[in-house]
Amino acid sequence: MLKDNPRKSQIVRSSAVPLYQQLYEILRTNITQHEWKSGDMLPSETILMKQFDVSRVTVRQVLDMLVQEDLIYRERGRGTFVAKPRVEQALMRIISFTDDMHQRGIEPKTKLISANLVAAPGDIAKKLRIKTGEELVHIKRLRLGNDEPMSVEDSYLVHKYCPEILEEDFVANSLRSILENRCGIRWAKATQVIRAINAPNDLADLLLIKPKSALLFIERISFTTQDIPAEFIRIFHRGDRYALYNDLKG
Amino acid sequence: MLKDNPRKSQIVRSSAVPLYQQLYEILRTNITQHEWKSGDMLPSETILMKQFDVSRVTVRQVLDMLVQEDLIYRERGRGTFVAKPRVEQALMRIISFTDDMHQRGIEPKTKLISANLVAAPGDIAKKLRIKTGEELVHIKRLRLGNDEPMSVEDSYLVHKYCPEILEEDFVANSLRSILENRCGIRWAKATQVIRAINAPNDLADLLLIKPKSALLFIERISFTTQDIPAEFIRIFHRGDRYALYNDLKG
DNA sequence: TAGTGGTCTAGACCACAAA
């Protein structure tokens, strides 16, 4: 019951799912679940061809996708390797606060402030495509980096998608793993807005900063693998301690 | 003398540059220079094959790259089309303030505050890989959206890469076009940091906001097609009027 | 020299949209 999607390591040729997508899921899982570690060499294209009985073009199509996501990199004449996570990931991929901090060389800690049911306000209901007043699980957490306040996160989860979630321990387990293991929910994508705001008094108190200090404020809607918007989250980062990094093309 | 890279529309098979890169440059230019407009259908893959005498795999490799950049999209059974610019572009591609505003449905305007030579401070010199004290062109501009102050931009260009730039009209012409036409400089990529800060008094005055209002603060280093860091820019966006948007993968 | 990734080809069959 724990896993909705049992780990596959075989390609099913009769499946309606294209071979390259099946192979993509397999390789991607090996990397994101840390079965292949950063710096590890992947099997060569020739070996992957034989192992999964697909053409080289198909293998390369999959590797291209993983390169595009910065999960692997290739070196001509040497091989293909698992990439080292970079802080730029925070603007590319849905990563946990814990992973984000580790990539920045900071020790993460979490303090649960509250976890309870609330009726969905109109604006959030609209974003989550539910009715105003439907039940939401509201989880408020203070995030610490090297034992200093770093961010406040306000999560709103659609309760009906994960009815038993309030019984869980949000400090011992990541919200991400609880959702995956208890509710079979995995995030496929998200859209977000990034703003700068002045800290209201309550947040300033939590973050140990002066009222009106600048905060990097992110609002994000996360979609499940079934393309259902199931979480709305507001993240308030201390402007003096948190920054986002990214690369632009010409 | 105006163009350093004369427009190519032919593929040279004897060139050391791979066919797919040549084709990519041709198609990309057609799109970014607005020769093909948003919504236009591209020639079909079959036609591109014949027109440029390459295989379908090569054509698709190029189209895949353009899809990845959100410059085109494909519809099975219908064709391939030039994509409509989205506000998400601001976090993906180096776009001008003018284009950014148009994508947001806002009318852009610019007010030149100052343009002069300065000696490079140590921190900027380091980012631009030049010596402290070398000459920089400092251009300070106020950006308006629908006639209201939106942002302040502080550009620092390495003077020796573009010696005659101060003779130009920075209001009538975009900095981008001046650099390309007068100096042969085109941006290939950039790296940036995004923060939230409290507005200092001088910026608050320019932006017509209260001191300490939150600003979305971006510092960016832009690299030329020869991979030389030639510009450092600080952008201060009004937090109440400007936001960044993007999508994340799971 | 052996093994790796980089580039390129010709050809096949399929699903889908529009006429």
Added chain:
DNA sequence: TTGTGGTCTAGACCACTAA
């Protein structure tokens, strides 16, 4: 029915790295 993009194959030659 025609033309479009989606998926997949087998095979070739090249450039580079490391032994």
